[in-house]
Amino acid sequence: MKENIATIPLIKAFNAKDECPFCNLEREAEQHAVSFILGSAYMEDDIREKTDATGFCRHHFKMMYDYGNRLGNALILSTHLKKLNQELAKEMSDFAPGKSSLLKRMKRTDTTTEHEPQTALGAWISKKTTDCYVCDHFRKIYGRYLDTFFDLYLKNEEFRQLFEESKGFCLPHFGDLIETAENKLNDTQKKEFYPKAFALMQENMERLQKEVAWFVEKNDYRNKDKDWGNSADSIQRGMQKCAGGYPADEVFRAKL
16 A cells, blocks of 8 residues: 555554544554644744643543643743633623623533533633643644545545454544545535445444453352453443543653
């Protein structure tokens, strides 16, 4: 298969043969971003300007803390907090409470579903706690990976075979793939792609269900001498299939 700078990461991810090639790409991207930020980039004014404005999500703050470089983390956090405090002070100064009513006061607070913020301050906080420099790094290239997937799928027989012999995708990335297919494929191509993608997902979801079920059965003393098969690591792979990511990954740390 002829490879180029746009296709190499995607082909490499499919050749990894794990439960989701897009999870593989996402892990590579976020590790690269964290290494870049905490390597030396945090000393560059243009990078600090971006991290000051955007900040990080809870997951990637934890990843940065685990990575190491306490001074680098402190410098990034110091100027980010300074900008955050300036903006927060303005938002609170401009805050104007909405009109109250008996109906609103009687209504139970519902936190079980997502609601649009009712105040400008709430909207600002929502944005500040969901924006993330590392997440943005992957989002910027993720669409390109999805486009490249369909470009290769339509034009390259070897890649189609890689896809058809893969273990499918995690549910979140599978959803993105299907949504992208709606725009990237014509009606005839959809009639070919969807049955293949659906069969691939069904086969591999059922495979994992059986592997996890055997993990449970294997812990019965009557099965202690039987072979584990592929079930020994089925818990983490099952979690990945359901929600994405790599639950069993070791903490990503700076190489000393």
